[in-house]
Amino acid sequence: MNLISSLARRVLAALAPLTVLLLLLAGLWIIYQTEQRYRANQQSATEVQAEILAASVTAAVDFGDQAAAQESVDALRLNPQVQVAGVYDANGERFAGHSRAQALPEHLRDISPAGKARVQAVVPVLRRGTRIGTVYVVGTIDPLSRRLSRYAMIALLVVLTSMVLAVLAYGQAALRRVNRTLAEANRELQIQMEERARTEEQLREAQKMQALGQLTGGIAHDFNNLLAVIQGSADILLRPGLSDDKRERFTRAIIEATARGALLTGQLLAFARRQPLRPEVIDINQRIKAMLDMIRPTLSPDIRLETDLEAHLLAVDVDPGQFEAAMLNIVVNARDAMPDGGTITISTRNVLGDDASQPHGAVLVTVADTGGGITPDQLKRVFEPFYTTKTVGKGTGLGLSQVYGFAAQSGGEAKIESEVGKGTTVAITLPASDKPLPASQEPSHHIKARERTGRVLLVEDNEAVGNLAESLLGELGHEVVRARSGPEALSLADKGAQFDIVFSDVVMPGMSGVELAGELKQRRPRVPIILTTGYTEGFAAVGSRGFPVVRKPYRMETLANALDEALAAHSGP
Amino acid sequence: MVRHHLHAALFGLSLSCLAPAAAVAAQAQATPLDVQVKAAFLAKFAAYVTWPPGATGAPNDPIQLCVIGRDPFGTDLDQAVAHERVDLHAFVVRRLSATAGAKDCHIAFVGGSPTQSIAAMLDALRAKPVLTVTDAALGADRGMVHFALKDGRVRFHIDDARAAQAELSISARLMSLALSVKPRARAS
Numbered sequence: 114m115n116l117i118s119s120l121a122r123r124v125l126a127a128l129a130p131l132t133v134l135l136l137l138l139a140g141l142w143i144i145y146q147t148e149q150r151y152r153a154n155q156q157s158a159t160e161v162q163a164e165i166l167a168a169s170v171t172a173a174v175d176f177g178d179q180a181a182a183q184e185s186v187d188a189l190r191l192n193p194q195v196q197v198a199g200v201y202d203a204n205g206e207r208f209a210g211h212s213r214a215q216a217l218p219e220h221l222r223d224i225s226p227a228g229k230a231r232v233q234a235v236v237p238v239l240r241r242g243t244r245i246g247t248v249y250v251v252g253t254i255d256p257l258s259r260r261l262s263r264y265a266m267i268a269l270l271v272v273l274t275s276m277v278l279a280v281l282a283y284g285q286a287a288l289r290r291v292n293r294t295l296a297e298a299n300r301e302l303q304i305q306m307e308e309r310a311r312t313e314e315q316l317r318e319a320q321k322m323q324a325l326g327q328l329t330g331g332i333a334h335d336f337n338n339l340l341a342v343i344q345g346s347a348d349i350l351l352r353p354g355l356s357d358d359k360r361e362r363f364t365r366a367i368i369e370a371t372a373r374g375a376l377l378t379g380q381l382l383a384f385a386r387r388q389p390l391r392p393e394v395i396d397i398n399q400r401i402k403a404m405l406d407m408i409r410p411t412l413s414p415d416i417r418l419e420t421d422l423e424a425h426l427l428a429v430d431v432d433p434g435q436f437e438a439a440m441l442n443i444v445v446n447a448r449d450a451m452p453d454g455g456t457i458t459i460s461t462r463n464v465l466g467d468d469a470s471q472p473h474g475a476v477l478v479t480v481a482d483t484g485g486g487i488t489p490d491q492l493k494r495v496f497e498p499f500y501t502t503k504t505v506g507k508g509t510g511l512g513l514s515q516v517y518g519f520a521a522q523s524g525g526e527a528k529i530e531s532e533v534g535k536g537t538t539v540a541i542t543l544p545a546s547d548k549p550l551p552a553s554q555e556p557s558h559h560i561k562a563r564e565r566t567g568r569v570l571l572v573e574d575n576e577a578v579g580n581l582a583e584s585l586l587g588e589l590g591h592e593v594v595r596a597r598s599g600p601e602a603l604s605l606a607d608k609g610a611q612f613d614i615v616f617s618d619v620v621m622p623g624m625s626g627v628e629l630a631g632e633l634k635q636r637r638p639r640v641p642i643i644l645t646t647g648y649t650e651g652f653a654a655v656g657s658r659g660f661p662v663v664r665k666p667y668r669m670e671t672l673a674n675a676l677d678e679a680l681a682a683h684s685g686p
Numbered sequence: 687m688v689r690h691h692l693h694a695a696l697f698g699l700s701l702s703c704l705a706p707a708a709a710v711a712a713q714a715q716a717t718p719l720d721v722q723v724k725a726a727f728l729a730k731f732a733a734y735v736t737w738p739p740g741a742t743g744a745p746n747d748p749i750q751l752c753v754i755g756r757d758p759f760g761t762d763l764d765q766a767v768a769h770e771r772v773d774l775h776a777f778v779v780r781r782l783s784a785t786a787g788a789k790d791c792h793i794a795f796v797g798g799s800p801t802q803s804i805a806a807m808l809d810a811l812r813a814k815p816v817l818t819v820t821d822a823a824l825g826a827d828r829g830m831v832h833f834a835l836k837d838g839r840v841r842f843h844i845d846d847a848r849a850a851q852a853e854l855s856i857s858a859r860l861m862s863l864a865l866s867v868k869p870r871a872r873a874s
Contacts (some may be wrong), residue, residue, distance in 0.1 A: 169860050170860035172734060172860050173862070175733070176727060176730065181862060240730075240733050
């Protein structure tokens with residue numbers, strides 16, 4: 114279709130000048146033909162006039178009657194077509210004649226040949242076949258201007274048609290030119306768009322790399338500090354003859370360092386929103402009240418801590434530990450913003466839910482301080498991980514990013530407002546829960562510690578972690594069967610290896626812990642399975658399928674409790 | 687060849703009739719100019735007259751130009767017709783004293799004679815296919831063609847009625863040169 118139309122356009126464009134040319138040629142040909150016919154007509158008319166004159170003057174010439182001859186000639190004067198009429202005798206001498214314009218030659222031999230401007234006829238005067246004289250007649254031809262005016266209509270038509278065609282062709286050409294320009298502009302635009310997209314991609318990549326650099330640098334810095342503590346403590350512990358109180362001090366230093374490390378990774382995961390949350394329906398007010406006793410001692414005496422809590426606050430469904438961590442992070446920031454003292458106000462409010470995203474309403478928790486405030490350009494970045502205005506060693510830069518990650522992962526949002534010199538307000542909005550609060554706010558219903566031991570199938574691909582877990586399990590009085598991968602564990606089970614419980618890592622090459630748990634569940638439906646992981650990516654696709662999970666790094670108590678719970682649940686009363 | 691002679695004759699003729707002044711000087715002691723012109727005219731009339739069928743005989747039979755009675759022309763007439771042709775017909779000049787032998791004449795100049803008047807001669811030739819020519823200088827009686835001088839030039843009258851009686855047809859071209867024409871009766 115497009116091809117055909119473009120072909121037609123091209124043909125039309127080529128045809129237009131050709132048609133104009135043909136038209137002009139046809140017009141000229143018609144004019145030429147008409148002109149020729151006109152000339153021929155005039156010629157024959159002149160010849161007829163000459164013949165008539167010759168016949169009428171025959172006797173006059175024969176008998177030398179000039180008067181009679183002149184009479185015949187004069188009769189022709191009435192005819193406007195006759196310009197010149199002359200009668201010559203047998204000797205060629207002029208006998209009679211008249212002339213309208215040019216002089217009539219005295220002798221026949223002086224007659225000039227017919228030119229373009231006139232038609233003439235030279236006819237013999239015959240008496241019974243004998244030539245006795247000659248008649249010379251010149252006819253008129255209309256002047257060129259009059260003849261041309263006769264062709265004006267043809268010329269006009271030809272010119273008009275040519276002009277129409279020319280205008281059409283020109284229009285087509287102009288249209289084609291515009292189309293071409295448009296196509297070029299479009300192509301240019303596309304190229305520019307592609308270049309722009311490429312540039313933006315590069316910019317994004319650069320920004321990503323920058324953020325990644327910042328993140329990894331921050332992590333390395335904090336972990337190096339912790340590792341230095343662990344390394345130093347371990348070195349001292351290796352020395353012989355160490356006093357008991359020193360041994361305990363350095364051991365505790367190691368335990369604290371690992372606890373801080375765990376907190377750090379927890380915050381990282383919270384920011385990445387991969388923190389496995391354990392949401393519970395809680396009363397925020399109650400939690401805040403419980404925290405106050407914990408917070409107060411950390412504040413200097415010139416900082417006042419005030420609360421403004423809504424009386425009947427809606428219940429929310431969040432991870433209480435993460436909530437407490439978020440509150441702590443905000444309060445610590447507020448404290449650090451007020452080195453010369455001030456007031457920290459924690460308030461809670463119900464937000465009525467007319468928003469579709471929060472159908473049951475929400476709870477707004479704000480922490481306001483009267484500190485130095487944050488400049489607007491810093492304010493934009495405070496939720497970024499590892500962004501800190503504090504000196505090295507005083508903060509990790511993960512505090513507010515944990516707040517942000519926690520709020521977002523809980524289905525709410527975190528906002529920060531600040532005015533330099535007046536203070537900063539951090540607001541967390543958390544969606545209200547439709548579930549009722551549990552009757553009693555028992556922090557946890559710890560099972561009665563029924564110490565149980567048994568054979569544990571330990572599946573762990575990392576040798577060091579595996580060794581540590583084996584030691585811990587041994588300390589707890591369990592027997593351990595080691596497997597380094599999912600398939601190995603399955604083959605052990607198929608060979609009839611005896612075990613009472615399975616403790617498996619999740620992220621392993623080949624077969625994940627979750628897949629392994631599914632397989633084992635079919636082979637040994639009565640054997641309880643506990644999964645362990647430091648990273649929740651493995652759950653993103655399939656989830657934990659209901660198996661209990663112990664988060665790495667884990668304390669010995671945590672491991673013991675998990676094993677006891679699982680064994681107790683499966684062995685039954 | 688014949689054509690060439692004709693041209694020569696015409697040339698001579700036209701000299702005599704178109705340049706009278708020169709001719710007067712050249713032929714002063716000969717016959718008067720008007721007589722020569724009349725002689726030339728006599729030879730020319732044949733071309734403008736149609737005789738009844740059979741009157742002119744075979745295509746190459748000569749036309750008989752008769753001078754009956756008085757002869758004013760002499761040798762001029764012989765010279766005038768010497769190279770004259772009408773179609774294939776040449777001329778023969780016959781001089782007769784009376785109309786008695788004029789039966790075969792085609793053109794007859796009727797001059798009259800003491801024994802036979804012009805009128806009598808014309809009567810004798812009436813209804814015969816002979817173009818009768820008379821001259822005002824010789825008498826008032828008119829034949830079919832009647833020479834007369836007008837403004838010093840030789841002219842003629844035509845009596846077409848008389849020609850009609852003789853079953854002769856005179857060309858309109860010739861009649862257009864005539865001083866007067868007596869038309870033929872419409873009935874005939």
